[in-house]
Amino acid sequence: MSNMMEIKNLKAKIGDKTILNGLNLNLEKGKVHAIMGPNGAGKSTLSKAIVGHYDIEVLDGEIIYKGENIIEQEPEERALDGVFLSFQHPVEVPGVNNAYFLRTAVNAKRRHEGKEELNAAQFLREMKKYIETLGMKPDMISRSLNEGFSGGEKKRNEILQMQMLSPDMIVLDEIDSGLDIDALKAVSEGINSMKDGERSFLVITHYSRILDYIKPDYIHVLKDGKIVKTGGPELVAQLESEGYESLGEV
Amino acid sequence: MPQKELDKVVSGDYALGFEIDIEQDTVEPGLDENTIRFISAKKNEPSWMTDQRLKAFEKWKKMTEPHWGHLDYTPIDYQSISYFSAPKSAPDSLDEVDPKIIEAYKKLGIPLEEQKQLQGIAVDAVIDSVSVKTTYSEELSKHGVIFCSISDAIRDYPELVKKYMFSVVPVTDNFFTALNSAVFTDGTFVYIPKGVRCPMELSTYFRINALNTGQFERTIVIADEGSYVSYNEGCSAPMRDDNQLHAAVVELIAMKDAEIKYSTIQNWYPGDEEGKGGIYNFVTKRGICEGENSKISWTQVETGSSITWKYPSCILKGDNSVGEFYSVAVTTLAQQADTGTKMIHIGKNTKSTIISKGISAMKGQNTYRGLVKIAAGATGARNYSECDSLLIGDKCGAHTFPYLESKDSVGQVEHEATTSKISDEQLFYLRQRGIGEEDAVSMIVHGFCKDVFRQLPMEYAVEAKALLNLTLEGSVG
Ligand SMILES: Nc1ncnc2c1ncn2[C@@H]1O[C@H](COP(=O)(O)OP(=O)(O)OP(=O)(O)O)[C@@H](O)[C@H]1O
Numbered sequence: 001m002s003n004m005m006e007i008k009n010l011k012a013k014i015g016d017k018t019i020l021n022g023l024n025l026n027l028e029k030g031k032v033h034a035i036m037g038p039n040g041a042g043k044s045t046l047s048k049a050i051v052g053h054y055d056i057e058v059l060d061g062e063i064i065y066k067g068e069n070i071i072e073q074e075p076e077e078r079a080l081d082g083v084f085l086s087f088q089h090p091v092e093v094p095g096v097n098n099a100y101f102l103r104t105a106v107n108a109k110r111r112h113e114g115k116e117e118l119n120a121a122q123f124l125r126e127m128k129k130y131i132e133t134l135g136m137k138p139d140m141i142s143r144s145l146n147e148g149f150s151g152g153e154k155k156r157n158e159i160l161q162m163q164m165l166s167p168d169m170i171v172l173d174e175i176d177s178g179l180d181i182d183a184l185k186a187v188s189e190g191i192n193s194m195k196d197g198e199r200s201f202l203v204i205t206h207y208s209r210i211l212d213y214i215k216p217d218y219i220h221v222l223k224d225g226k227i228v229k230t231g232g233p234e235l236v237a238q239l240e241s242e243g244y245e246s247l248g249e250v
Numbered sequence: 251m252p253q254k255e256l257d258k259v260v261s262g263d264y265a266l267g268f269e270i271d272i273e274q275d276t277v278e279p280g281l282d283e284n285t286i287r288f289i290s291a292k293k294n295e296p297s298w299m300t301d302q303r304l305k306a307f308e309k310w311k312k313m314t315e316p317h318w319g320h321l322d323y324t325p326i327d328y329q330s331i332s333y334f335s336a337p338k339s340a341p342d343s344l345d346e347v348d349p350k351i352i353e354a355y356k357k358l359g360i361p362l363e364e365q366k367q368l369q370g371i372a373v374d375a376v377i378d379s380v381s382v383k384t385t386y387s388e389e390l391s392k393h394g395v396i397f398c399s400i401s402d403a404i405r406d407y408p409e410l411v412k413k414y415m416f417s418v419v420p421v422t423d424n425f426f427t428a429l430n431s432a433v434f435t436d437g438t439f440v441y442i443p444k445g446v447r448c449p450m451e452l453s454t455y456f457r458i459n460a461l462n463t464g465q466f467e468r469t470i471v472i473a474d475e476g477s478y479v480s481y482n483e484g485c486s487a488p489m490r491d492d493n494q495l496h497a498a499v500v501e502l503i504a505m506k507d508a509e510i511k512y513s514t515i516q517n518w519y520p521g522d523e524e525g526k527g528g529i530y531n532f533v534t535k536r537g538i539c540e541g542e543n544s545k546i547s548w549t550q551v552e553t554g555s556s557i558t559w560k561y562p563s564c565i566l567k568g569d570n571s572v573g574e575f576y577s578v579a580v581t582t583l584a585q586q587a588d589t590g591t592k593m594i595h596i597g598k599n600t601k602s603t604i605i606s607k608g609i610s611a612m613k614g615q616n617t618y619r620g621l622v623k624i625a626a627g628a629t630g631a632r633n634y635s636e637c638d639s640l641l642i643g644d645k646c647g648a649h650t651f652p653y654l655e656s657k658d659s660v661g662q663v664e665h666e667a668t669t670s671k672i673s674d675e676q677l678f679y680l681r682q683r684g685i686g687e688e689d690a691v692s693m694i695v696h697g698f699c700k701d702v703f704r705q706l707p708m709e710y711a712v713e714a715k716a717l718l719n720l721t722l723e724g725s726v727g
């Protein structure tokens with residue numbers, strides 16, 4: 001078995017509140033892992049811990065990515081090495097042109113990988129493909145980053161970034177929340193197109209609908225800051241009918 | 251954590267703080283009638299100019315320094331300043347310019363040899379109290395354009411100087427203009443004849459070099475009917491623990507159908523983190539749109555000085571005339587800026603636009619102060635103002651004071667103001683995409699300023715962006 005990421009006994013707090021209580025999770029190469037769980041359980045906290053968010057203070061445990069503990073690494077180091085988070089609430093950055101931002105990010109990663117940078121024309125050609133398949137309005141790319149974007153537009157923009165950056169460990173925090181039916185389909189197709197047998201996905205969601213599209217290999221239930229149950233796709237139906245109440249009394 | 255890193259980003263080193271090692275003639279500090287006679291004599295001025303200066307001095311003595319600005323600084327002792335300093339032996343041609351000066355200007359990025367210059371930019375180089383070199387004057391004179399130092403203009407074009415000097419900024423406009431009118435030493439004079447589109451960018455580079463001297467320059471730009479000129483000024487000074495005073499006056503006159511575009515990149519030494527040293531910059535800049543359909547556009551990028559007090563203004567006298575003010579003011583370290591503009595609408599259907607971007611970091615204090623005045627009879631006058639402030643960190647401040655005086659209900663005035671902070675959340679988002687923190691800050695700041703940078707001539711836009719990066723450098727570590 002080969003893991004992209006191993007999270008071992010992770011304990012983390014925000015402010016003076018401990019949110020993650022010794023969480024263990026292996027994310028296998030080439031697999032899609034889904035995490036479900038009640039509101040406030042710590043799902044977003046886990047995703048932020050993975051990318052090194054400043055709110056999170058790690059008290060104990062390890063996050064091993066490609067064989068290396070990344071707990072001490074700066075956010076940009078993790079990003080350049082291929083860890084990507086689609087935020088539950090992407091922030092607006094007025095004045096920063098969306099395409100300019102994305103090209104800067106893409107070229108930073110290419111430089112890091114020793115590849116040649118994309119010039120404006122190459123970049124635009126590449127991006128155009130994705131914009132069309134995502135059904136994004138062409139003007140969104142010339143607007144300020146996320147500024148005034150609708151909820152669904154922000155989510156599509158996250159997927160566009162994911163596709164352009166082609167990361168190895170992809171964490172999607174509620175990518176499906178607030179999407180209309182067409183958007184959900186387009187976003188799911190975007191995710192599916194990234195599956196290559198190597199990349200790993202961690203999909204945080206409350207709904208089975210997106211899982212019908214992207215067909216996860218594993219379902220994990222996160223409750224009270226721990227993974228309390230792991231199963232195959234069949235677990236979704238059980239959770240939908242029984243809820244989280246019965247699970248993981250700790 | 252982010253705060254400390256940010257402070258590092260926003261306290262870039264001042265790269266132009268070297269001293270030019272040349273022999274200078276500097277008068278003893280102090281100001282009385284004799285000082286003024288001395289300056290006037292040094293410049294071989296005609297007696298009418300000497301008399302003007304002495305009259306201004308009498309008036310200045312009765313005036314008091316204004317303190318309504320949102321500024322806090324140690325009082326200026328006008329008797330401890332030297333009012334004249336010049337590199338020894340004023341040169342007539344480039345061959346006679348001290349090689350050290352040529353070297354120094356090269357270091358500042360401004361070659362004085364014409365063939366080495368950025369194509370199409372004529373330069374007037376001023377060190378302390380004198381103009382050391384004006385390039386391309388001959389070439390320009392073929393088009394009838396006058397581009398020379400103000401000292402030369404007083405001697406060679408007395409009628410033009412008599413007509414326009416003090417016409418837009420009267421001697422007693424304020425305390426600092428009266429002082430400047432008495433002791434001004436050099437500056438640039440520009441005249442563009444009827445119907446001429448000035449064939450190159452004109453620029454003046456001001457350098458304070460000598461210790462304890464004040465710099466008091468005067469600039470006049472006259473655009474005759476149907477002409478166009480783009481004029482740029484830049485400046486710098488050595489790093490010194492003492493404050494030095496810079497009190498300049500600029501007058502612009504645009505006749506019917508004429509346009510003047512005036513851009514400034516101000517990079518005087520800003521002092522240190524504790525507010526020690528740096529230039530006190532008290533400047534009065536004003537333009538008049540004298541004729542119909544004339545236009546004056548001010549663009550300024552202010553990154554230097556410890557104290558900035560400056561309100562480039564437009565008097566929109568001609569019908570359908572247009573005034574514009576685009577400004578980026580950065581205060582970091584312990585810098586304080588109180589800056590803005592005045593748009594005075596007198597003619598019919600006059601139009602003004604104000605775009606002000608204030609950036610504050612570390613202990614910087616940034617104040618926008620603007621007046622839009624619509625006189626009785628200025629029917630159809632319109633103004634649009636937008637004043638945005640960006641805060642980096644939590645020890646800095648931004649303040650906005652927009653004033654409106656309207657005698658004419660027909661006027662249309664629109665004002666928008668925002669204050670935003672570079673949030674940790676924004677920086678984190680960019681970093682999560684692999685962009686380093688310093689680049690992330692710079693990306694947000696440049697995005698914030700782009701409406702102003704767009705107004706600068708290309709060469710200068712590049713310089714302004716680089717300067718902004720340098721000023722805010724080191725924030726990330
Ligand atoms: N900045 C913060 N300060 C204080 N408490 C916080 C902060 N961020 C999160 N929390 C708390 O941490 C807990 C876990 O939050 P988290 O966002 O990880 O939940 P979640 O599982 O993603 O929930 P949801 O399904 O609603 O998105 C919640 O109780 C939340 O209130």
Ligand SMILES: [Mg+2]
Binds near residue numbers: 043044045173
């Ligand atoms: Mg969440």
